[in-house]
Amino acid sequence: MAPEPYNISVPQEKIDKLKTKLSLADFPDELEASEWDLGVPLADMKRLTKAWEKWDWRQAEERLNKVPQFHTGIKVDGFDELDIHFVWQKSPVKNAIPLLFVHGWPGSFLEVLHILPLLSSPDGPAFHIVAPSLPNYGFSSGVKTRGFAARQYAETCHKLMQSLGYNDYVTQGGDWGFYITRTIGYLYPDHCKASHINMMRAEAPSFSSHPILALQHQLTPYTAKEKEGFARTGWFAQEGRGYFLEQSTKPQTL
Numbered sequence: 001m002a003p004e005p006y007n008i009s010v011p012q013e014k015i016d017k018l019k020t021k022l023s024l025a026d027f028p029d030e031l032e033a034s035e036w037d038l039g040v041p042l043a044d045m046k047r048l049t050k051a052w053e054k055w056d057w058r059q060a061e062e063r064l065n066k067v068p069q070f071h072t073g074i075k076v077d078g079f080d081e082l083d084i085h086f087v088w089q090k091s092p093v094k095n096a097i098p099l100l101f102v103h104g105w106p107g108s109f110l111e112v113l114h115i116l117p118l119l120s121s122p123d124g125p126a127f128h129i130v131a132p133s134l135p136n137y138g139f140s141s142g143v144k145t146r147g148f149a150a151r152q153y154a155e156t157c158h159k160l161m162q163s164l165g166y167n168d169y170v171t172q173g174g175d176w177g178f179y180i181t182r183t184i185g186y187l188y189p190d191h192c193k194a195s196h197i198n199m200m201r202a203e204a205p206s207f208s209s210h211p212i213l214a215l216q217h218q219l220t221p222y223t224a225k226e227k228e229g230f231a232r233t234g235w236f237a238q239e240g241r242g243y244f245l246e247q248s249t250k251p252q253t254l
Contacts, residue, residue, distance in 0.1 A: 001073035003164065006085055006139065008061045008069070015057055022053050037239065067113060071139070074159050076152050078145075084160055085109070085139035086132035089116050093126035098166035100157055100184075101131040104175025104199075108138045111174075127170075132160055134180075154183035158191065167191060174198040 030042045070088050075081045087109050090096070099119065103111045112131040119127045133140040135148065135156055143152075157180065161169050170193055173181030178199040185192045205213040222230070246253065 001081075003070040003072040003088070006069040006071045008064050008139070010057060010061065019053060022049050025049055039242075067116070072160070072163060074156050074163070076148075076155050076159070079143060079148060079152065080145070082135050082143070082156065083141040084132055084135070084156065086130055086160065087112060087116075088131075088164065089120050089129045091120040091122070091126040091128055093120075093122050096120070096126040096128050098161065098164075098169035099127035099129050100161055100169050100171045100181070101129060102157060102171065102173040102177035102180050103131070103134065103137070104173075104177045105137075107175065107177075109133050128166070130161060130164060130166070130169075132157060134176075150179050150183045151187065153180045154187055157181075158184055158188050161191075168193055170194040170196070172196045172198075 027042060027046065031038065034041055067087055068089050069085065071083055071085045073081045074084045101112045103109060109131045112129065116129060118124070119129055134153060136142045168191055171181040171184055173179075173195070174197065178197045178201075181192075181195050181197065185195050204217050207214045
């Protein structure tokens with residue numbers, strides 16, 4: 001399937017249904033002096049509901065549809081063909097570099113919109129930008145079979161770039177996009193020439209792999225800033241990632 005232009009057009013009945021649900025919302029009580037430690041405060045939830053009731057979706061669609069969007073079929077090994085939505089903005093610069101921009105989780109192709117003019121301009125380093133909605137996100141189709149993991153997401157993105165005629169390309173990824181682009185670099189090193197990331201997973205060196213560095217790490221005291229970071233990480237692990245645990249272990253419940 002050759003890439004075809006994509007125009008965002010949500011059926012009116014879905015918008016009407018959303019507004020009906022919002023108008024019928026039955027808000028729970030909350031404990032006194034409750035802040036974000038117990039979840040979304042009631043006042044904030046009511047404020048967000050009012051904002052959604054007044055939201056002009058057609059105006060948002062008009063704004064988003066000014067961005068060049070397409071969709072195409074991508075066949076991933078062991079899975080049915082997926083309909084992949086993506087932003088594709090070509091630079092007028094002849095030798096512009098193909099750039100695969102992979103969004104995070106929770107996230108979407110919207111993450112790339114603010115930098116599109118900067119990255120495709122002839123006034124600086126120029127790129128042909130491809131920013132897909134990952135499978136199971138946004139306007140791309142969902143996967144109906146178990147086992148679709150980082151390797152399959154990487155294959156999807158790589159095959160998309162190949163289908164657009166970009167045999168060689170560079171990548172940008174953050175959050176979940178970091179893991180996907182790292183996997184792309186591992187699986188397709190002859191095609192992925194460079195990767196830029198805005199998230200990194202780092203662990204302490206081990207005695208089996210880097211004994212000298214591991215010993216140095218053990219003997220070097222942490223700075224006050226590092227201790228503060230560890231404390232924040234411990235808090236988040238206990239109190240701040242309930243959404244992560246539910247979505248990663250019981251997605252069907254949602």
